[in-house]
Amino acid sequence: MPTRQMIVNFTTPLATWEPSDRWVTRLLHRYPDELLMAWSTLMEAVRHHADTHDKYSTLFALLHHKIAERNILPENTYNMDEKGFMIRVLGRSVRVFNKLLYGLRQYKQSTHDGNRAWVTLVACICADGSHLPPGVIFEAAGHEVQASWVKDINPKDNNIHFTTSPNGYTTHDLGLTWLEQVFDCYTKGKARRRWRLLILDGHGSHVTRAFVEYCDNHCIPLLIFPPHATHAL
Numbered sequence: 001m002p003t004r005q006m007i008v009n010f011t012t013p014l015a016t017w018e019p020s021d022r023w024v025t026r027l028l029h030r031y032p033d034e035l036l037m038a039w040s041t042l043m044e045a046v047r048h049h050a051d052t053h054d055k056y057s058t059l060f061a062l063l064h065h066k067i068a069e070r071n072i073l074p075e076n077t078y079n080m081d082e083k084g085f086m087i088r089v090l091g092r093s094v095r096v097f098n099k100l101l102y103g104l105r106q107y108k109q110s111t112h113d114g115n116r117a118w119v120t121l122v123a124c125i126c127a128d129g130s131h132l133p134p135g136v137i138f139e140a141a142g143h144e145v146q147a148s149w150v151k152d153i154n155p156k157d158n159n160i161h162f163t164t165s166p167n168g169y170t171t172h173d174l175g176l177t178w179l180e181q182v183f184d185c186y187t188k189g190k191a192r193r194r195w196r197l198l199i200l201d202g203h204g205s206h207v208t209r210a211f212v213e214y215c216d217n218h219c220i221p222l223l224i225f226p227p228h229a230t231h232a233l
Helices: 004-015 021-030 045-050 053-070 099-103 172-191 209-217
Strands: 077-086 118-126 135-139 161-165 197-200 222-224
Touching (some): 077 172, 118 172, 135 172, 161 172
Parallel strands (some): 197 222
16 A cells, blocks of 8 residues: 555656656556555554454354354344543544634634543444443442433433443453343343354453353353454454
8 A cells, every 4th residue: 555655766766757746646547446545544563463364264263163053143143342432532523614713823623621531332233233232431439420421311212321430441340240231131031042142352351250151151152352353353
């Protein structure tokens, strides 16, 4: 995935002159079926090196073997993950500005109040398209969820589970609590004593002895993603 400058660097020794940026643009236009310009995002080196055909082939072979061995249905196949974010902290966004003020270099950035409270969202989806009620972990020293955090939530319309941790991240205890009070509670009725497959990453809260033993005792086989491979799988 070369950049424009890389293309110029590659072609200059061959052409004996330095192609202009317009030459690169014309090159792209001449081969629209082969070449594409698009934004590229950064990837950690460990994630890049984790993307191997052998690793994924082994994983999916194991997955299909266990599904066939225990006759696990799509409606009993689930994938769970957590995602953290900071409250009131926005990333890059497109905005509309007054040209005069923009030219005077005013109002070019949005502001926030400096709050860096961390919140984790716990989500779980099913292969049949359904999903479980999400869980939200607030950052708090105590165990009480403040009313101001959930004042906009209508229990009749929104089924959401709330809890806290000292840093807003999940913990071993919260991982087990989610398994018992959310996953098992909302999936065992549909499963009707059939096997339920739970797919997740190898976060420490997912592979504790208590977590694994609970799954073993309740017909919930676990499939753990290889390290640094969640972005692809």
